[in-house]
Every structure is written in C-alpha cells, then in structure tokens.
Amino acid sequence: MSSPDIVKVLSYLVQESENTSLERYTAAALESSEVYTQLQLLKYMLTVRSPDPPLPTEINQDINRILFHRSHNKLFTSRHSIKEKLRFADLSPKLSIWKGDITTISDVTAIVNAANSALLGCFQPSHRCIDNIIHAAAGPDLRRACYNLVEQRDFTQEPVGSAQITPGFNLPAKMVIHTVGPSLLPGSEPNQEEISQLAACYTSSLAKLEEQEEDGNDKSIVFCCISTGLFSFPNDIASNIAIESVRNYFSEHPHSSISEVIFNVFTETNLKLYRQNFAEYQEREILVPIEQPIFETHHPIIEVSKKLIQDTDYLIVSAGAGLSASVGLDYSSNEVFDKHYRNFKKYGPTRLYETIGHQWPSKLVEWSFWFHHYETVSRWPASESYQKLVRMLNCATNSFVITSNADGFFIKNGYDPKKVYSIQGNYYWIQCPIKCTQDSFRPMDAELQKVKPYIDLSTNLLMDSSHIPRCENCGHIMTMCLRGGWKFNDTPMETEKKKYKELLNKIVRENQKAVLLEFGVGLNTPSVLRWPNEELASENENNFTLIRVGNGPSSTVPIEYIEKENFIVIDADASEVIDLLVS
Structure with missing residues (x-):
C-alpha cells in the first residue's frame, strides 16, 4: 500500500474551503513544506x-492513517498502571486521580469530553480547550459521528447536564462521552441550578456508559474537569461535585457494570484539589485504599525500540537542542536567560537563541557574554538523563555520538570524547575569524583563566578591552569556534568527523545494522542532522533504523516514511524516553 498523500489531502481541503487567504498553499508550496508545517495546516x-458534506473516502482514509500514526507515537498510560486507587467504603468501583493528556490514557472504555451545546467540537484552532484536543486526536470521523447524533434529534442545542456517546476512532479509548457543563461568568459563584447541572454531567455520563455492551462488567471511565476551563466553574467546588456525584450514582446503582472511575486533571491546581478531597474522604472513612497488584507499564514503541537497540551492531546517538533543553539548558527559554544571563538582557537578547548572530554594541560586551556563557555551561550540573544515555552507549557493542549541541554535555557526563562529533562546533574552542591558518584556534578554558581577574562579577563584563582574545598569527579579534559560514574552522573536530564518515561507510559496506537514536532534533538547522538522518534511513533500509524522539517538530517524519518499519517516532520528552529505554 502506498503511503498517505498529505499534499493531496491538503490540496483538497484548501480548495474545498474557498478561503482566499489560503491560496498561497498551492500543491507545489505544500510539496516543499516541512512535514510539521503540513501537519499544522491539516x-x-x-x-x-x-x-457536512462528508469527506471523500480516499481523503478520509489518508487523514486517519496520518492521525493514527500521530496518536500512537505518544506514550500511552494504561489505567492499570495508575497507583493509589481507592473505593468508597460501601461500594466496589475503584477511584483514582491521574494527571496527564486525556487522549493518551489506554485500556479504558470511555473518556469524557466537556463539549459545547452544538456538540460538534470546537471550531477555533487557537483554543486549547479539551473539546479541541480530543477532536484533533480522534480525527474528523468524531465530528461526523457527533453530527449524525445532532441530525437525529429534535432540538438544536444539547441540554446542559445530558450526555451522548460516540466511538473513539483514533484515540486509545474505545469511546468518547460528550457532556455539556454549565457555563458561568468568570469569577462568579454557581447557583443551585448550575451545581445540579454539573452533577448531572457526571451521572448522565455514567448512565450513558452503563447502556453500552463494551467491556461487559469491567467498564471504565475517565472524567476531565468538566466546566472548569473556559466555562469558569470554580475548581474547588467542581471537584467536590465530581466526587460526590460519582458516589451518589453508585449508591443508587450498587450492581453497576462500571468498575473504575478516573478523575483526569491537567493542572497542578486541580491535582492538589482532588488529592485534598480524597484525603478528607479517607479521614472520614468514606474512601478506603485498595491493594493493587504491581502492574508494569509496557509502551509498545518503547519495547520495539529497546529490542532494536539491544540487537544492533552500532548505536549512534544523534542529539539536537531538545536534548539539552530537557535537562534545563533550553535556548528558547526566557526563564533560563533571566536566571543565568540577566546582565545581558539590556543589550537586546531575552533567550539564548537570540544571542546567535546578535550584534553586540562592542567586542568588549560580546566577549564578556561568551566568557560568561562558557563558564555557565561548564558549571551546568551533571545530568541523570545524560548519564543514563552514556551508560546505554557504553553497553552497546559499538557506539558513537553526533551532536549539533556545542555544550559538551556528553563528555561532561562521562562519554569518550574521541567518539563525539560536535558537527556545529564546540564552546571549548575559539578561532581566528578569518581562519588565517588551519591551526589558528586555541582552548577557551585557558583564555578564561587568564581574564578572570579582569571580569566584574557584578556585571559579568570584562573591564579592560586589552584582554579580548586575539589571533596569535594575524592579530584579529578571535571568535567562538561555531559553525556560521565558510570561515568556520572545524579542524578541532576533524578527527571525529572522519571517524563518523568512516563508520557510516563501514556499516553499509559490511551490511551491518545501526540504530540512529535521535533526540530533540527540530527545524532550526534541519540540514545538519535531521535531513541527513532521514536520508540515511530511507536510502539504506536494511542498515539504518531511525528512532526519532522529541516534541513538536522533533516528533515528525515525512509522511512517506510513517509506515516504514525502519522509521520510529516517539512523541515525548527526551528525559522520559531515556528513563524508559534504560529501565
């Protein structure tokens, strides 16, 4: 079967929309777009x-294949793995609290969607409401199923407190229950009618699930925090209503086929509230703990990846900015800059990314920044994630690292520097800006030690311009040894560069197996790691398997590769995946 044709899908949707603002998305423009851009447009x-009208069958099938792939690249959480389960003292169904993305919980009969009264999902792309999140993950068949429900009824607005049910489509949950909660003015307190309406959302959802044959007497349901978002129902009152409504339902239905209720929260505020409520119920002996068998969570994509890594001849870790961001050195973070570089904010940058190519007011300020940055990175604490990754590399039969990060974190955390190719350069070196000779570079650390007595610790500024590093051969003011054009001197990395190229040639020549384990490689410089990794795996299917780990753009591969066995995507934080791979 050929791969889904996302260009054909998008061309159809753009043309159908008759939206003149989308005319720039011609087939040629879509063809040349990065996959992340294509997916965002989709x-x-x-x-x-x-x-209405329904999508053409072929278009709909391609959309579902794409969305199924996107959904199942995420790390699902089985309901069986949730710890600290309780039950009401006089009732059997289990209760638990779980913080996470409701579209990733598995082994459940149904999740509950806080719908609007039209019941067709949210039509505003920028909304982060639960309605939008669930519809985006489930796919267009969910909206069509809701539309069919709407067409069957005699009223135009779904009553507040009622519930409807549809299949889950591309979600891991088998079904979605849609309920409309009461909407309040921001900051207002609910009246008795609104309290009753919210309670009805919970009891109606349970009753609707009870009617289904799916999962027999072991039905399970996951409730989101109904009405507490855009509908402005106070969180503390809503959490009490949720628990009490569930208790009342099971008191009235002691032989219910529903065996488990999970309260899903997304914010720390709601997590704290539900935990407080559970604790109070336990103190009053209304809730009692349940002894749970130990359940080991198995993520299929993690298990497949583990097996590939264990069986491979070569493990090659390919690391981008997302890996260091996962351990705190996030170049896109305003908080990191505020904390570590506040003295340099007055010169314009507010994030580390903005210092790349920045026009500083003088060479004195520029070198003051680089000395401070080098010292900050050098003092960055050793990372548990990097250390685990290094242990994995050292356990492999053969291993190597290629990274676009200049921070040297692999070496800091114990990996062999002779097996690390820093393709974009390294903060450890400074070079002549005109590359007057191939050997016109020297260590940054020695330079910093010389100028330390002349740095004002209160401003982080070098106090004397005579201490700005200059080339010993031509006298030019030195620059960092970082890729930025033809003047970049990669001589300090030349040995590792040759080793890496020889390694790739050997793998193909000797028909060996290699895993390209890629972390946090996005779209800032795709020609450095991202595209070469894709090319290696696509042109050498029998030799290279690409395992791409990350969030956002770092969790996408071109659509033509999504169903290939040697392309695996794990849409999750790098640190979390490393923990799972080494566990």
Missing part, C-alpha cells in the same frame, strides 16, 4: 471544517 483545516 490540524487547522480539520478544526474549521464543517462535518
């Missing part, structure tokens, strides 16, 4: 699209 088009 999400936008499906969010704003009416469920």
Whole structure:
C-alpha cells in the first residue's frame, strides 16, 4: 500500500474551503513544506471544517492513517498502571486521580469530553480547550459521528447536564462521552441550578456508559474537569461535585457494570484539589485504599525500540537542542536567560537563541557574554538523563555520538570524547575569524583563566578591552569556534568527523545494522542532522533504523516514511524516553 498523500489531502481541503487567504498553499508550496508545517495546516483545516458534506473516502482514509500514526507515537498510560486507587467504603468501583493528556490514557472504555451545546467540537484552532484536543486526536470521523447524533434529534442545542456517546476512532479509548457543563461568568459563584447541572454531567455520563455492551462488567471511565476551563466553574467546588456525584450514582446503582472511575486533571491546581478531597474522604472513612497488584507499564514503541537497540551492531546517538533543553539548558527559554544571563538582557537578547548572530554594541560586551556563557555551561550540573544515555552507549557493542549541541554535555557526563562529533562546533574552542591558518584556534578554558581577574562579577563584563582574545598569527579579534559560514574552522573536530564518515561507510559496506537514536532534533538547522538522518534511513533500509524522539517538530517524519518499519517516532520528552529505554 502506498503511503498517505498529505499534499493531496491538503490540496483538497484548501480548495474545498474557498478561503482566499489560503491560496498561497498551492500543491507545489505544500510539496516543499516541512512535514510539521503540513501537519499544522491539516490540524487547522480539520478544526474549521464543517462535518457536512462528508469527506471523500480516499481523503478520509489518508487523514486517519496520518492521525493514527500521530496518536500512537505518544506514550500511552494504561489505567492499570495508575497507583493509589481507592473505593468508597460501601461500594466496589475503584477511584483514582491521574494527571496527564486525556487522549493518551489506554485500556479504558470511555473518556469524557466537556463539549459545547452544538456538540460538534470546537471550531477555533487557537483554543486549547479539551473539546479541541480530543477532536484533533480522534480525527474528523468524531465530528461526523457527533453530527449524525445532532441530525437525529429534535432540538438544536444539547441540554446542559445530558450526555451522548460516540466511538473513539483514533484515540486509545474505545469511546468518547460528550457532556455539556454549565457555563458561568468568570469569577462568579454557581447557583443551585448550575451545581445540579454539573452533577448531572457526571451521572448522565455514567448512565450513558452503563447502556453500552463494551467491556461487559469491567467498564471504565475517565472524567476531565468538566466546566472548569473556559466555562469558569470554580475548581474547588467542581471537584467536590465530581466526587460526590460519582458516589451518589453508585449508591443508587450498587450492581453497576462500571468498575473504575478516573478523575483526569491537567493542572497542578486541580491535582492538589482532588488529592485534598480524597484525603478528607479517607479521614472520614468514606474512601478506603485498595491493594493493587504491581502492574508494569509496557509502551509498545518503547519495547520495539529497546529490542532494536539491544540487537544492533552500532548505536549512534544523534542529539539536537531538545536534548539539552530537557535537562534545563533550553535556548528558547526566557526563564533560563533571566536566571543565568540577566546582565545581558539590556543589550537586546531575552533567550539564548537570540544571542546567535546578535550584534553586540562592542567586542568588549560580546566577549564578556561568551566568557560568561562558557563558564555557565561548564558549571551546568551533571545530568541523570545524560548519564543514563552514556551508560546505554557504553553497553552497546559499538557506539558513537553526533551532536549539533556545542555544550559538551556528553563528555561532561562521562562519554569518550574521541567518539563525539560536535558537527556545529564546540564552546571549548575559539578561532581566528578569518581562519588565517588551519591551526589558528586555541582552548577557551585557558583564555578564561587568564581574564578572570579582569571580569566584574557584578556585571559579568570584562573591564579592560586589552584582554579580548586575539589571533596569535594575524592579530584579529578571535571568535567562538561555531559553525556560521565558510570561515568556520572545524579542524578541532576533524578527527571525529572522519571517524563518523568512516563508520557510516563501514556499516553499509559490511551490511551491518545501526540504530540512529535521535533526540530533540527540530527545524532550526534541519540540514545538519535531521535531513541527513532521514536520508540515511530511507536510502539504506536494511542498515539504518531511525528512532526519532522529541516534541513538536522533533516528533515528525515525512509522511512517506510513517509506515516504514525502519522509521520510529516517539512523541515525548527526551528525559522520559531515556528513563524508559534504560529501565
């Protein structure tokens, strides 16, 4: 079967929309777009699209294949793995609290969607409401199923407190229950009618699930925090209503086929509230703990990846900015800059990314920044994630690292520097800006030690311009040894560069197996790691398997590769995946 044709899908949706602002998305423009851009446009088009007319079968099938792949690249959480389960003292169903993305919980009969009264999902792409999140993950068939429900009824607005049910489509949950909660003015307190309406959302959802044959007497349901988002119901009152409504339902239905209720929260505020409520119920002996068998969570994509890593001849870790960001050195973070570089904010940058190519007011300020940055990175604490990754590399039969990060974190955390190719350069070196000779570079650390007595610790500024490093051969003011054009001197990395190229040639020549384990490689410099990794795996399917780990752009591969066995995507934080791979 050929791969899904996302260009054909998007061309159809753009043309169908008759939206003149989208005319720039010609087939040629879509073809040349990065896959992340294509997926963002697909999400936008499906969010704003009416469920009628139905999508053509071929277009709909391709959309579902793409969305199924996106959904199942995430790390699912089985309900069986949730710890600290309780039950009401006089009732059997289990209760628990779980903080996470409701579209990733598995082994459940149904999740509950806080819908609007039209019951067709949210049509505003920028909304981060639960309605939008669930519809985006489930796909267009969910909106069509809701539309069919709407068409069957005699009223135009779904009553507040009622519930409807549909299949889950591309979600791990088998079904979605849609309920409309009461909407309050921001900051207002609910009246008795609104309290009753919210309680009805919970009891109606349970009753609707009870009617289903799915999962027999072991039905399970996951409730989101209904009405507490855009509908402005106070969180503390809502959490009490949720628990009490569930208790009342099971008191009235002692022989219910529902065996488990999970309260899903997304914020720390709601997590704290539910935990407080559970604790109070336990103190009053209304809730009692349940002894749970130990359940080991198995993520299929993690298990597949582990097996590939264990069986491979070569493990090559390919690391981008997302890996260091996962351990705190996040170049896109305003907080990191505020904490470590506040003295340099007055010169314009507010994030580390903005210092790349920045025009500083003088060479004195520029070198003051680089000395401070080098010292900050050098003092960055050793990372448990990097250390685990290094242990994994050292356990492999053969291993190597290629990284676009200049921070030297692999070496800091104990990996052999002779097996690390820093393709974009390294903060450890400074070089002549005109590369007057191939050997016109020297260690940054020695330079810093010389100028330390002349740095004002209160401002982080070098106090005397005579201490700005200059080339010993031509006298030019030195620059960092970082890739930025033809003047970049990669001589300090030349040995590791040759080793890496020889390694790739050997793997193909001797028909060996290699895993390219890629972390946090996004779209800032895709030609450095991202595209070469894709090319290696696509042109040498029998030799290279690409395992791409990250969030956002770092969790996408071109659509033509999504169903290939040697392309695996894990849409999750790098540190979490490393923990799972070494566990």
